[in-house]
Amino acid sequence: MSADLVIKNGWVVTPQETFKGGVAIKDEKFVAIGTDDTLPQSKEEIDARGKHILPGLIDGHVHFREPGIGYKEDFTTGSTAAVCGGITMVMDMPNVVPPTADADKVREKIKIAEGKFLCDYAFYGVVVQTNADHILPMKEAGVIGYKIFFGETIGNLPFPDDGMCLEAFSNIGKSQLPLGIHAENRQIMAYYTNKLKSEGKNDPVYWEASRPDICEAESVHHAIFFAELFNTKLHVYHMSSKQAAWMVRDAKAKGLRVTAETGPHYLLREPKDMEKVGPLLKMNPPVRTKDHAEVLWDGLLNGYVDSIATDHSPHTLEEKGCDINGKLTKPAIWDCISGFCGVETGVPLILTEVNKGRMTLNHYVKVASENPAKVWQIYPKKGAIRLGSDGDITIVDMDKEGVIDVNNLHSKNKPSPWHGWKVKGIPVYTIVRGHVQMREGQPVGKPIGKHLRPLV
Ligand code: DOR
Ligand code: ZN
Numbered sequence: 001m002s003a004d005l006v007i008k009n010g011w012v013v014t015p016q017e018t019f020k021g022g023v024a025i026k027d028e029k030f031v032a033i034g035t036d037d038t039l040p041q042s043k044e045e046i047d048a049r050g051k052h053i054l055p056g057l058i059d060g061h062v063h064f065r066e067p068g069i070g071y072k073e074d075f076t077t078g079s080t081a082a083v084c085g086g087i088t089m090v091m092d093m094p095n096v097v098p099p100t101a102d103a104d105k106v107r108e109k110i111k112i113a114e115g116k117f118l119c120d121y122a123f124y125g126v127v128v129q130t131n132a133d134h135i136l137p138m139k140e141a142g143v144i145g146y147k148i149f150f151g152e153t154i155g156n157l158p159f160p161d162d163g164m165c166l167e168a169f170s171n172i173g174k175s176q177l178p179l180g181i182h183a184e185n186r187q188i189m190a191y192y193t194n195k196l197k198s199e200g201k202n203d204p205v206y207w208e209a210s211r212p213d214i215c216e217a218e219s220v221h222h223a224i225f226f227a228e229l230f231n232t233k234l235h236v237y238h239m240s241s242k243q244a245a246w247m248v249r250d251a252k253a254k255g256l257r258v259t260a261e262t263g264p265h266y267l268l269r270e271p272k273d274m275e276k277v278g279p280l281l282k283m284n285p286p287v288r289t290k291d292h293a294e295v296l297w298d299g300l301l302n303g304y305v306d307s308i309a310t311d312h313s314p315h316t317l318e319e320k321g322c323d324i325n326g327k328l329t330k331p332a333i334w335d336c337i338s339g340f341c342g343v344e345t346g347v348p349l350i351l352t353e354v355n356k357g358r359m360t361l362n363h364y365v366k367v368a369s370e371n372p373a374k375v376w377q378i379y380p381k382k383g384a385i386r387l388g389s390d391g392d393i394t395i396v397d398m399d400k401e402g403v404i405d406v407n408n409l410h411s412k413n414k415p416s417p418w419h420g421w422k423v424k425g426i427p428v429y430t431i432v433r434g435h436v437q438m439r440e441g442q443p444v445g446k447p448i449g450k451h452l453r454p455l456v
Contacts, residue, residue, distance in 0.1 A: 010048025025391030056088030056392025061309035068097025085344035086427025095155035117449025151184030313339025351425025
């Protein structure tokens with residue numbers, strides 16, 4: 001047998017072990033995994049000497065903004081940024097214009113995406129007050145899961161009231177797909193926002209206080225209650241608080257199918273950072289104090305936080321209300337939009353922590369590849385170095401050092417709070433089903449990305 005691509009001479013990393021050798025890919029699938037002497041001949045070879053060969057890394061939470069708001073980001077620029085950041089697959093969010101809220105919109109989005117993505121991709125459908133009947137048809141049309149935005153955020157989507165939630169959770173339960181929630185209690189955040197405004201506290205540093213931890217925790221608590229009632233698979237997006245993490249831990253212990261993701265900013269940043277980088281770090285939910293981050297790290301290490309996702313959510317600088325260094329150009333933090341770039345910086349930021357000993361590389365591939373594939377029910381097609389699985393690989397150089405420079409990001413709009421961060425551990429190849437899509441930080445592939453449906 002002759003393979004299409006052999007990667008050899010490196011360290012193959014799985015959640016269970018690390019061994020010297022490589023992999024062979026033919027017709028887009030792994031056909032051999034093992035020591036170098038066991039790998040077949042191949043048309044193309046990559047020498048991974050001194051490097052680590054990881055299962056393709058998945059970012060389960062990105063906003064690539066098509067259709068309707070492609071001036072912020074689009075499928076081509078977003079997926080270019082993804083592969084340059086070591087990501088082989090993304091799950092893209094539905095708060096676009098028009099929102100992805102029925103089967104026709106899902107089909108249209110799939111059509112628009114054809115021939116544009118450099119990595120593989122899947123789409124979420126949104127559930128609002130009026131579309132309970134569209135939940136099962138959206139599954140037929142190909143969504144990977146559903147999203148409810150509890151609380152007001154970008155796109156101002158009208159979230160379902162508790163009555164409608166009974167129907168929504170019930171239908172989603174029947175669909176077998178997970179429901180991801182943006183968990184923030186609207187009344188609590190409105191109350192604190194008004195209070196801070198009336199006290200004249202308008203600086204970026206007050207952002208966290210306007211949406212405190214309890215705001216997320218109450219919303220997660222509420223959703224777990226509904227999920228238990230209707231046997232709905234529940235996933236907490238961008239979890240930021242220790243209370244929510246503990247609730248997810250307890251729900252899992254009870255046997256409920258509740259999962260959660262957190263992001264690099266919740267693990268590595270604090271509200272006081274906004275004194276320096278201002279609205280560049282403005283995100284919903286906000287970053288919190290170190291005690292929360294400590295619990296999120298503990299959750300990742302002990303299995304009650306399942307995965308890392310970036311919530312890549314680019315906007316223009318004008319919308320961010322600041323200059324590229326974060327200096328406010330609008331009167332108050334309330335006038336600045338939430339969200340920032342993340343898909344290209346997430347991997348090196350966490351590899352840096354791996355290098356510091358915070359997590360093993362084996363555990364990293366669990367939370368950044370295997371677990372997101374399991375949560376969204378595409379494992380082991382994705383998320384595994386396994387015979388017959390898609391030949392997705394991220395090769396990383398754990399000794400390579402660099403400094404994040406936002407000017408080098410491949411997104412259409414580059415506002416990011418990570419400018420100047422030193423990293424050690426950098427992706428050097430991104431391979432999607434055997435196609436080399438990134439080499440040494442540069443995009444080198446064609447838009448061969450495919451749309452994926454869940455395997456259930
Ligand atoms: O800060 C945020 N921005 N949080 C979200 O949930 C949405 C995102 C966006 O779409 O920009
Ligand atoms: Zn998001």
